[in-house]
Amino acid sequence: MAEKKLSGQTALVTGANSGIGEGVAISLGEAGANVVVNYVVNPDAANAVVDRIKAAGGNAVAIQADVSKEDQVISMFQQAVQQFGTIDILVNNAGLQRDAKFHEMTLAQWQLVIDINLTGQFLCAREAVREFLRRGMVADRSVALGKIICMSSVHELIPWGGHANYATSKGGIKMLMQSLAQEYGGQKIRVNSICPGAIKTPINKSAWDTPEAYNSLMTLIPYNRIGVPEDIGKLAVFLASDDSDYITGASIFIDGGMTVFEGFSTGG
Ligand code: BGC
Numbered sequence: 001m002a003e004k005k006l007s008g009q010t011a012l013v014t015g016a017n018s019g020i021g022e023g024v025a026i027s028l029g030e031a032g033a034n035v036v037v038n039y040v041v042n043p044d045a046a047n048a049v050v051d052r053i054k055a056a057g058g059n060a061v062a063i064q065a066d067v068s069k070e071d072q073v074i075s076m077f078q079q080a081v082q083q084f085g086t087i088d089i090l091v092n093n094a095g096l097q098r099d100a101k102f103h104e105m106t107l108a109q110w111q112l113v114i115d116i117n118l119t120g121q122f123l124c125a126r127e128a129v130r131e132f133l134r135r136g137m138v139a140d141r142s143v144a145l146g147k148i149i150c151m152s153s154v155h156e157l158i159p160w161g162g163h164a165n166y167a168t169s170k171g172g173i174k175m176l177m178q179s180l181a182q183e184y185g186g187q188k189i190r191v192n193s194i195c196p197g198a199i200k201t202p203i204n205k206s207a208w209d210t211p212e213a214y215n216s217l218m219t220l221i222p223y224n225r226i227g228v229p230e231d232i233g234k235l236a237v238f239l240a241s242d243d244s245d246y247i248t249g250a251s252i253f254i255d256g257g258m259t260v261f262e263g264f265s266t267g268g
Contacts, residue, residue, distance in 0.1 A: 004031060004032030005031050005032065005237060005241040005242075005243065006031040006032045006089070006237065006240060006241060007032035007033075008140075008141050009033045009088035009089060009141055009240075010033060010035075010086060011025075011034070011035050011088065011089035011090070011091060011240065012076075012080055012087050012091070013028065013036065014038040014067050014092055014093050014120065014124055015039070015040075015093045015095065016037040016038055016091075016093065017037060017043075017045040017048075018045055019199075019203060019229060020093060020201055020229050021038075021091070021093040022045075022049050022229060023228070023229020024091050025060070026049065026052055026056075027230065027233025027234060028089070028091070028236060028237060029052075029056060029058035029059075029060055030237075031237045031240075031241070033088075033089065034058070034059045034060065034084045035053055035058065035061075036060070036061055036062075036080045036083070036087075037049045037053075037060055037061065037062045038063055038064075038065055038067070038094070039062060039063075040064065040065065040066045040067075043062065043064065046062035047062055049062070061084075063080060064076075067120030068116050068123070073124055074127060076127075077124075077127040077130075077131060081131060086131060087128055087131050087132075088142060088146055089146070089147045089149070090125065090128035090146070090147070090148045090149070091149045091240075092120070092121040092124050092125060092149065094116060095116060095117045095169070095203075096112070096116055096203070097113065098112055098165060099163050100165075101162060102161075109165060113166055113169050114165065114169055117166070117169035117170070117173070118169045118172045118173060121176060122176060125150075125176070125180060128146060128148055129146070132145045132146030132189055133145075142242055144189065144190050144245065145188040146189045147189070149192055149236055150173050150176070150192070150194070151173075151193070151194055151196070152170050152173045152177070152193040153166075153170040153195055154196070154197045154259055155167040155170045155171075156170040156173060156174040156193070156251060157195070157251075157259055158259065173193060174193065177191050177192065177193045177251070178191075178249050181249030182249065190239075190248040191248060191249065192239050192244075192250045192251070192252065193250070193251040193252065194232060194236065194239065195254065195255065195259075196227060196231075196254055196255060197220075197221065197227060197254070197255025197258035197259070198221065198226050198227060198255070198256075199226070199227040199228065199231065199232060200226045200227065201229065214226070219262065219263075220258055221258055221262070222256065222262045222265075223256035223257050224256070225256060227254065227256060232254060235254055239252070
């Protein structure tokens with residue numbers, strides 16, 4: 001059981017009913033935070049995450065909102081503040097892929113990925129900053145006014161053919177995160193990105209669900225294992241807690257070494 005580093009704080013995690021978001025929500029709950037489990041479809045999965053957090057002694061609530069819709073995001077934050085009094089931590093996690101060869105990519109595929117992955121992070125971060133500024137400092141909870149964690153990807157650094165919409169959204173998140181860290185550092189809001197490599201979740205099932213796919217994936221990962229959502233959850237707890245108080249504007253890669261480009265160990 002993790003130390004309760006986030007006791008008394010409230011975290012809102014977008015896309016928390018599956019994959020990395022689910023792992024992060026559970027870790028934050030274990031660390032003592034109240035958790036808002038955001039979802040857009042599949043309420044049963046969101047309620048199961050809420051139940052798991054409660055069964056471990058935490059407190060959580062599921063709230064539906066499409067992060068790309070301004071009115072829904074505003075309403076989600078209002079409901080969350082009504083429920084828990086404020087938001088201390090935002091994990092901007094919701095994201096998806098719609099992969100296609102670039103010359104075959106439809107505008108709808110491009111737009112959906114940018115809307116959810118990038119505009120969704122803008123809308124949620126804006127509401128979080130507004131809430132941090134409204135609430136003001138609560139010194140016995142955290143030395144920061146608020147913490148925003150953006151779920152980026154190794155693909156904010158590694159270009160990704162066949163996934164231009166997704167890689168572009170992650171490159172955008174990098175600049176959004178850094179601009180916010182620069183703009184609000186003086187008000188003691190910390191903003192950082194987690195950049196996962198291959199984590200075993202539904203989004204990349206085709207990269208791990210057959211032995212051939214898994215072996216091919218391993219040629220990209222020096223540490224020779226796929227990541228799991230708990231790997232990301234532990235990092236999210238650290239970035240949300242005062243243990244990381246001097247970290248802001250940072251992209252933290254958590255990828256088994258994917259970004260050291262293993263191919264160059266025998267080439268170049
Ligand atoms: C993508 C996964 C991919 C991983 C490493 C992630 O951002 O969502 O599909 O496996 O990057 O390439």
